[in-house]
Amino acid sequence: MIAGRAMVENIERRIEAAAPEAEPKAHAAAVPRWLITAGSLLIALALWEWFGRDINPVFGSYPSAIAVAFWELAQSGQLAAALAQSLQPFAVGFGLAIVIGVPLGLVIGRFRLLEAAFGIYVTAGYALPLIALVPLLMLWLGLGFAVKAAVVLLMSIFPICINTWLGVRAVPKSLIDVGKSLVASNATILRRIVLPATLPYIMAGIRLAVGRAVVAMIVAEFFTAISCLGAIIINAANNFDTAKMFVPVIILMVLASLLTWLIGAIERRVAPWQAEIAGRDRE
Amino acid sequence: MGEVRLIEVSKRFALRVDGAAQTVQALDRVSFKVEDGEIVSLIGPSGCGKTTALRIAMGLESASAGRVLVDGVEVKGCGYDRGMVFQQAELLPWLTALGNVKFGLEMKGMRGAALEARAMQCLELVGLKDSRHRRPYQLSGGMQQRVGIARALAIDPKVLLMDEPFGALDAQTREGLQGELLDLHQRTRKTVLFVTHDLDEAVLVADRVVVMREGRVAEVLSVPLPRPRDDLATVRGRTEFAETRYRIWRALHALPATAQ
Numbered sequence: 001m002i003a004g005r006a007m008v009e010n011i012e013r014r015i016e017a018a019a020p021e022a023e024p025k026a027h028a029a030a031v032p033r034w035l036i037t038a039g040s041l042l043i044a045l046a047l048w049e050w051f052g053r054d055i056n057p058v059f060g061s062y063p064s065a066i067a068v069a070f071w072e073l074a075q076s077g078q079l080a081a082a083l084a085q086s087l088q089p090f091a092v093g094f095g096l097a098i099v100i101g102v103p104l105g106l107v108i109g110r111f112r113l114l115e116a117a118f119g120i121y122v123t124a125g126y127a128l129p130l131i132a133l134v135p136l137l138m139l140w141l142g143l144g145f146a147v148k149a150a151v152v153l154l155m156s157i158f159p160i161c162i163n164t165w166l167g168v169r170a171v172p173k174s175l176i177d178v179g180k181s182l183v184a185s186n187a188t189i190l191r192r193i194v195l196p197a198t199l200p201y202i203m204a205g206i207r208l209a210v211g212r213a214v215v216a217m218i219v220a221e222f223f224t225a226i227s228c229l230g231a232i233i234i235n236a237a238n239n240f241d242t243a244k245m246f247v248p249v250i251i252l253m254v255l256a257s258l259l260t261w262l263i264g265a266i267e268r269r270v271a272p273w274q275a276e277i278a279g280r281d282r283e
Numbered sequence: 284m285g286e287v288r289l290i291e292v293s294k295r296f297a298l299r300v301d302g303a304a305q306t307v308q309a310l311d312r313v314s315f316k317v318e319d320g321e322i323v324s325l326i327g328p329s330g331c332g333k334t335t336a337l338r339i340a341m342g343l344e345s346a347s348a349g350r351v352l353v354d355g356v357e358v359k360g361c362g363y364d365r366g367m368v369f370q371q372a373e374l375l376p377w378l379t380a381l382g383n384v385k386f387g388l389e390m391k392g393m394r395g396a397a398l399e400a401r402a403m404q405c406l407e408l409v410g411l412k413d414s415r416h417r418r419p420y421q422l423s424g425g426m427q428q429r430v431g432i433a434r435a436l437a438i439d440p441k442v443l444l445m446d447e448p449f450g451a452l453d454a455q456t457r458e459g460l461q462g463e464l465l466d467l468h469q470r471t472r473k474t475v476l477f478v479t480h481d482l483d484e485a486v487l488v489a490d491r492v493v494v495m496r497e498g499r500v501a502e503v504l505s506v507p508l509p510r511p512r513d514d515l516a517t518v519r520g521r522t523e524f525a526e527t528r529y530r531i532w533r534a535l536h537a538l539p540a541t542a543q
Binding site for chain 2: 174175177178179180181182183184188192193196197199271272273
């Protein structure tokens with residue numbers, strides 16, 4: 001079988017030679033994705049500017065008026081202070097949601113006993129009507145940092161945990177068998193096989209949680225508002241200053257998009273194999 | 284040393300078919316022996332229990348009755364005296380070829396330079412030293428399975444348990460790997476239990492062939508082909524090959540052995 005083997009090696013060598021360069025070349029001429037996104041944004045803003053100017057400024061606003069309001073808020077130092085006030089509890093709440101939600105999802109997904117015992121709380125918690133509970137949380141935690149972080153945590157932990165849980169259940173049994181056949185302990189299998197195999201699901205859960213966390217932050221601030229982004233929205237709305245009201249709204253949307261992009265970048269870094277095996281159209 | 288004995292191994296499992304509980308007898312008092320340094324093929328139609336027998340020998344599943352002995356010691360779960368090669372290689376997709384081989388060694392507790400050297404040595408043994416930084420999806424099916432073999436060999440088991448390792452590969456790659464397996468066996472002298480559903484393959488690689496039917500050992504045949512079998516093309520042309528293949532074919536179809 002010498003000839004046969006040589007042929008196989010030959011074929012594999014050719015695969016080796018062809019694989020790295022074939023892909024990029026085929027798509028080199030295509031328009032870059034960011035350019036398409038930027039063009040789409042530009043058209044949307046232009047349309048908004050064009051039609052927004054005809055609307056009574058109490059009922060609506062338009063980009064250039066919002067930009068002016070943004071400039072005024074930024075100049076007065078009010079915006080930077082509000083951002084700091086809002087982002088600190090956001091970061092703490094969201095960070096805790098990841099730190100608690102991921103391990104919780106891992107063990108619930110891996111061990112049937114824990115799934116039976118705690119799965120119900122996670123499922124029910126996902127549908128928690130949190131807004132109804134904010135006044136109660138304020139009684140417990142006051143009006144400051146803690147209550148905002150708690151609301152963000154409660155809103156974002158469940159999608160993270162549920163996604164992790166589902167991800168663990170989707171790990172093929174055969175990969176677990178690899179660990180078992182190499183005499184790995186349960187803890188090692190969880191850390192070295194289940195966790196990396198679940199990473200794409202975890203990142204998807206974190207992405208879903210970003211939007212919920214931003215909403216949670218603003219809801220909490222509507223109740224507790226003193227000098228944060230939520231307060232700017234409430235005060236501007238009460239004064240019928242619609243352009244000013246839009247400033248924090250836009251900032252939050254930009255923030256959430258940036259965060260989502262950042263998570264995507266992290267995902268590509270920690271789970272590069274996922275993009276390679278996915279059957280997604282590249283362009 | 285590396286002698287494997289299955290003694291009266293039975294496996295039953297419960298199954299629900301249309302709401303009714305059924306018991307399936309996957310293995311019924313299966314006994315056979317693999318001598319030290321021997322390659323034994325386990326062949327039979329799908330569903331005959333050959334993979335279950337292999338998984339019980341590995342310790343991935345437990346027997347309902349009976350025992351598996353490796354060098355006289357009863358198997359209780361997985362151990363480093365046995366290495367498993369899976370049907371689809373089952374490499375960890377987030378690790379490189381080298382990382383996958385190192386993974387087994389890390390599980391075994393090896394660290395540092397010794398680990399690095401051992402992993403490289405095993406990749407070299409299967410001819411993949413140059414592809415060590417590629418991830419599984421960047422390797423062809425044949426290369427993936429060679430990494431799977433390297434991973435199993437790296438922990439230096441006495442026995443290699445192979446579950447239809449070349450079943451998912453194209454004919455050409457499969458022939459190449461059969462040759463490489465024999466070559467590896469010649470060099471390492473590991474005991475090999477090789478599950479397959481391919482008649483040719485069963486004869487080409489094995490010293491003896493265990494034919495299974497419906498959870499039982501139907502027949503055990505020895506393969507009168509000399510080793511080393513460097514040139515598998517010539518082996519295929521020998522009359523002993525054709526005769527053995529025919530005898531196994533008859534055993535698989537439950538026909539009585541013909542007078543030679």
